Amino acid sequence: NAGVTQTPKFRILKIGQSMTLxxxxxxxxxxxxxxxxxxxxxxxLIYYSVGAGITDKGEVPNGYxxxxxxxEDFPLRLELAAPSQTSVYFCASNLLSGRHRGGYGYTFGxxxxxxxx
Amino acid sequence: AxxxxxxxxxxxxxxxxxxxxxCNYSSSVPPYLFWYVQYPNQGLQLLLxxxxxxxxxxxxxxxxxxxxxSETSFHLTKPSAHMSDAAEYFCAVSDxxxxxxxxxxxxxxxxxxxxxx
Numbered sequence: 001n002a003g004v005t006q007t008p009k010f011r012i013l014k015i016g017q018s019m020t021l022x023x024x025x026x027x028x029x030x031x032x033x034x035x036x037x038x039x040x041x042x043x044x045l046i047y048y049s050v051g052a053g054i055t056d057k058g059e060v061p062n063g064y065x066x067x068x069x070x071x072e073d074f075p076l077r078l079e080l081a082a083p084s085q086t087s088v089y090f091c092a093s094n095l096l097s098g099r100h101r102g103g104y105g106y107t108f109g110x111x112x113x114x115x116x117x
Numbered sequence: 118a119x120x121x122x123x124x125x126x127x128x129x130x131x132x133x134x135x136x137x138x139x140c141n142y143s144s145s146v147p148p149y150l151f152w153y154v155q156y157p158n159q160g161l162q163l164l165l166x167x168x169x170x171x172x173x174x175x176x177x178x179x180x181x182x183x184x185x186x187s188e189t190s191f192h193l194t195k196p197s198a199h200m201s202d203a204a205e206y207f208c209a210v211s212d213x214x215x216x217x218x219x220x221x222x223x224x225x226x227x228x229x230x231x232x233x234x
Contacts, residue, residue, distance in 0.1 A: 004160075033222075034197070035225075040126060040228075041225060041227060042207065042225045042226055042228050043161075043207070043225040044228040045222060048222060080150070090160055090161070092161075105151050105153075105163040105166050106163070106199065107163075108160035108161045109160050110154075110159055110160045111158075111159070111160050117167070
């Protein structure tokens with residue numbers, strides 16, 4: 001049971017390049033999330049998904065896209081990278097169901113540190 | 118919408134001293150509350166949570182927190198700090214839905230960096 005796995009761990013992008021941050025979970029969690037963490041700012045929600053085929057915007061979605069074709073995978077796409085997207089990105093998952101709504105807390109991946117130059 | 122305020126971006130204590138990290142929340146209903154810990158270059162790990170029932174909750178590594186509705190607070194404490202407690206701590210809140218359980222998103226505070234001398 002690996003939990004939430006993120007790849008890559010580190011990446012340097014040039015302005016205008018694109019990339020996909022990968023996130024996979026093996027806990028059969030229905031909810032998945034992407035956050036970015038900037039120093040002194042806490043975590044900001046980018047996008048989230050309540051199940052395969054369903055995604056929704058969070059607090060800071062501009063410049064990002066997501067898809068959720070399977071329960072396990074929730075990739076985050078950066079198009080036309082900008083220096084403002086330099087950050088640490090965390091993927092998380094959670095199980096919310098009729099009997100277990102919200103009481104577990106999130107499981108986080110170990111993060112992807114992205115630098116845009 | 119719910120929000121969290123963590124008082125003090127940096128707290129420094131001596132080894133063996135009391136640890137007190139402050140968290141106040143804003144929510145229209147008694148929420149679900151969480152504390153997470155982040156060690157350097159790692160993801161966030163759940164320390165403890167309050168959902169319903171006993172207002173004093175115990176977590177891992179000797180930490181505990183008390184939900185005080187009248188003060189809208191959920192402060193984190195540990196009687197005796199250890200060097201290994203040095204990390205960043207995040208308080209998070211999730212609204213409780215009228216039907217029971219939480220909504221599908223957490224709101225995080227900006228974090229408190231704990232150093233232990």
